[in-house]
Amino acid sequence: MYVDNRKKTSDILKQLVDLEEKPIDFLPQKRIELLENNLIHSIHFDKSKGVSLKLFFVIDNEKSRNYYQHPYFIQSVTDPFLQDKRIYIFLDESVGMVETNSSLLGFDAKILSGISPKNVEKKDSYFMDYISAFELRAEINKNVN
Numbered sequence: 121m122y123v124d125n126r127k128k129t130s131d132i133l134k135q136l137v138d139l140e141e142k143p144i145d146f147l148p149q150k151r152i153e154l155l156e157n158n159l160i161h162s163i164h165f166d167k168s169k170g171v172s173l174k175l176f177f178v179i180d181n182e183k184s185r186n187y188y189q190h191p192y193f194i195q196s197v198t199d200p201f202l203q204d205k206r207i208y209i210f211l212d213e214s215v216g217m218v219e220t221n222s223s224l225l226g227f228d229a230k231i232l233s234g235i236s237p238k239n240v241e242k243k244d245s246y247f248m249d250y251i252s253a254f255e256l257r258a259e260i261n262k263n264v265n
Contacts, residue, residue, distance in 0.1 A: 123235065123236060125236070129213065129216040132233050133176070133229055135232070136183075136184075136232070137207075138179040140178075140179055142176070144175045147201050151201055156173060159173060159215055162218075164215045165212075172212050172213060173211070174212070175211075177209075178209070180206060187222050187224055188207065190264070207221055209222075223260070227253045227256055230253040
């Protein structure tokens with residue numbers, strides 16, 4: 121989907137599912153440091169914006185049913201520190217999703233955020249991520265059907 125400006129990941133997620141934000145300060149400091157380290161080493165990290173890591177849980181309702189019932193959502197891979205069996209998302213607006221336990225939701229959010237003609241022309245990292253999300257989403261559909 122071509123767009124002039126890529127849509128914010130948080131806006132896309134709110135279209136796809138209902139979210140509940142939780143503070144991350146209950147996590148062990150080492151876990152937070154690992155997430156922040158992954159974030160700042162992302163090729164999409166915007167140093168000028170700094171780290172703005174947030175934790176969201178996807179509310180299990182009709183809107184999110186496809187993600188909870190999808191065979192690729194495996195509750196056992198949920199982060200043990202969260203002690204919650206719901207779909208979770210660690211998000212930073214400059215990077216997008218840092219981590220989630222729903223690959224399907226991750227791919228859908230990436231696809232719906234769009235791609236600009238400039239990204240396609242340059243074949244930059246956003247373009248490569250976008251194409252990869254389409255390919256992986258198609259592979260998931262093929263394996264499920």
